[in-house]
Amino acid sequence: MARLLPFIFVVLWASAFVSSKIIVADATPFAALTLRYLIVSAGFLIVAAIWRENLRAAPDDIGAAALIGVLFHGVSIGSVFFAVSVGLPAGIAALINSIHPILTSALAGPLLGERVSLRQWVGIVLGFGGVVVVLGLDVGANLPAAGVMAAIAGLFALSAATLWQRKRANRLSLTVTNFYQAAAAGLFHLAVMALIETPAITVTLPFVVSLGWQIVAISFGAFTILLILLKSGSASQTSALFFLVPPVSILMAWVLLGETLTTVDLIGLAIATIGVYLATRGTPAR
Incomplete structure (x- = not known):
């Protein structure tokens, strides 16, 4: 089962891009995100109560979890919702986001003492190349x-x-970590919504299904898997999985939304897959 977790993570994470398109059609981005993370934090609070997990922890551990929540669930996800809402093509947003494994691998050495091998760097470059092939380089000059x-x-x-x-992967349990991260993200999105947005939500069946999917499959599923992967693997190995997200998102959009799938898309997916395979083999020396 553990070997399947990376594949499950990629599929779940990729589905977030497809479901986000549906959500922002019926709601302003930060109103939807505020609702999502307040529900998620309440859900993890209930799980913690059922499992009798103690939410008390050292203040620095709680603060770290909250900060990670704001960065991960707040700024990172909120920025994509906002960027697309002001006219940035989703593909360009995904291309910018896919630089993440390169940036993370470059910083993992000096900050965490992780060594990224030559083979892994080749995989990282191939992974990024596959994403570029899928999304194309015609970014245009009129981007917002x-x-x-x-x-x-x-x-x-x-x-x-x-x-x-x-x-800080082993400082708090998964449930407690997720609770503090989701709660901090919910408050972050609430603050941003109050500052820059006139909140609006139109309750439709596609909105409810898509938001429910993001709550259950993404916030409870994908992020928990990501925390598990970060506990058991290096930052550079785990982040390399993100190279597969844009190609898999395009496959999902083809199946679920009827968007175009080309031979070039399949070639790019193959290149990205080879890159991720190379980048995630072996454990870096520390």
């Missing part, structure tokens, strides 16, 4: 500056959260 800056901010937040989570 606010969207680009938001996507870049999300990129750095994602890498920072990955590295910090890896560093």
Whole structure:
């Protein structure tokens, strides 16, 4: 089962892009995210009560979990929702986001003492190349500056959260960690919503199904798997899985939304898959 976790993670994470498209059609981004994370934090609080887990922890551990939650669930995810809402193509947002494994691997050495081998670097480069093939390089000159800056901010937040989570991976249980992260993210999105947004939600069946999917499959499923992977593997190995997300998202959009799938997309997916295989083999020396 443990060997299947990376594949399950990629499929679940990729589904977030497809479901996000449906959500923002019926709601402003930060209103939807506020609702999502307040429900998620309440869910983890209930799970902690059922399992009799103690939420008390050292203040620095709670603070670290909250900070990671703001970076991971708040800035990283919120920036993608915002960027797409102001007109940045989802593919360009995904391309910017896919630089995350390169940035994380470059910082994992000096910050965590992880060594990234030549084979893994080759895999990282191939993985990024596969993403570029799938998404293309025709980014155009009329991209919204606010969207680009938001996507870049999300990129750095994602890498920072990955590295910090890896560093403190064993300090709190998964349930307690998820609770504090989700609660902090919910408050973050609530604050952003109050500052920049006129919140609006139209309750439709597609909205309810998509939001429910993101709550159960992404927040409870994918993020828990990600925490497990960061506990058992290196930051650079785990982050390399993100190279598969844009190609798999395109496959899902083809199946679920009727979007176009080309031969070039399949070639890019194959290249990214080879890259991820190389980047995730072996354990870096520490």
